[in-house]
Amino acid sequence: MIWKDFRSFVAEMDRRGAVKLIEGAHCDLEIGTLTELMCERRGPMLLFDAIAGYPSGFRIAAAPYGTTVRTAAALGFPERSTAFEMVKLWRDKMRSYQPLAPVQVSSGPVLENVMEGGSVDLTRFPTPIWHEKDGGPYLGTGCSVITGEPGEPWVNVGTYRCMLHDAQTTGVDIAPYHHGHLHMAKWWAEGKSCPVAVAIGTDPYLFAASTNNVPWGTPEYEFAGFLKGEPLEVLRGPRTGLPVPANTELLLEGEVPPPDSERRMEGPFGEYTGYYAGGEKMAPVIRVQAVYYRTDPLLHGAPPLKPPMSTGLSTPSGSVLGVWEGLEKCGMAGIKGVYSLSTGGGFTTVVSVQQQYAGHARQVGRIASGLMHSMCRMIIVVDDDIDPSNAEEVLWAIATRSDPVTSFEIQPDSPSGTLDPMISPERKKSGPLTSGRALIIACRPWEWKDQFPAVNRASDALRGRIYDKWRSVFEV
């Protein structure tokens, strides 16, 4: 099934019984807390309509990709895929990557309603305060920020949070190494404001492209076209000239002035690590000059939640595919999988390996650590019988196949980031943004691995035989 737009995905999930309609909820913490409670239960996607103080039809679909089942549906993977199977499927898919350029269209549903100049009023759209200690309401969570470079044709699309400041201004908070920031910095260096468009409620393909790390210079539109198997339809943003998705639910166009001319307080915001660690800081703003929206706009809400819950569509790749590829490029054989445990708050990377020679597991761990360019507290290397996406199994491996004295290696001064809760307020201001890392080798010792106690789990063959004979025992 190919998703035409965001609302067709939500409608199909509804048809499958995976959506619950809620009417009358309030933007002030009700929508956010209901979303958290339902995600915790791995329940349906919540569709908020008749939001208190807003007209019916101005809707929010919250955490549409909040379960592995809905993530798999969005990306066209088999319904029962586990998170780790999706990493493998995604990796296989990327092997045949072919950019698919978007097609330019002259009009689209997003132009159904327009506000321009002085009539721009962002307060018309329901904008939740998602978490109790958030510094304000966030319009941009499930959003895609579109930018270009001065004089260059390629366009970037990235998901960066946008806090609502007032009827015509939002914030935009981008990590300094992300492409949207690198683009903006080029305009600012010329003393100019950076033209920008923000799409909210795009089809799943563009959202997947804008949340997964696509290399610098690779246009996310082409990547999204590849994921879709069809070119995306874009139109020329009337105000900025940037290509914008024709089918997005809501689109803002405007500019980001150089931060030395205008910045405002941004945050705190509940982040995917499970903390408000980024705090409150001065951040660039978007001066919104035009707003376009579909009739009965369906906004996409993707509030970060405390692990293990995750509301992005980045589960399939996370930061780990680069590590997996990198290990293989370095000639490491026997890699069965790499996974960033969401329970680990984005700080825990697990590599599963079939050991090949003395020292192999440790070498794999050291290389994996070298490949983790940002926040990471632990690299855990496990044998190939351990599912790296199963936190309980990984903990069992650490407890039973490692000795803290010999199997833990401490690496000081590794790169970290502003969202790291262990970096003191002082160091957040003046640096360095570094953290120690533990490399944990939780593998059977190579030298005597054949004498290591056997695992008392029935073999797959025995399980299959017994299950087939006694099938009725398991039928409920």
Ligand SMILES: Cc1cc2nc3c(=O)[nH]c(=O)nc-3n(C[C@H](O)[C@H](O)[C@H](O)COP(=O)(O)O)c2cc1C
């Ligand atoms: C739900 C969600 C929210 C995100 N919010 C932010 C954010 O506020 N700021 C940021 O720098 N990155 C954020 N990210 C990560 C980036 O969107 C992601 O790394 C993306 O690939 C960056 O695109 P780029 O490489 O083109 O800059 C978020 C990711 C997800 C899944």
Ligand SMILES: [Mn+2]
């Ligand atoms: Mn990019």
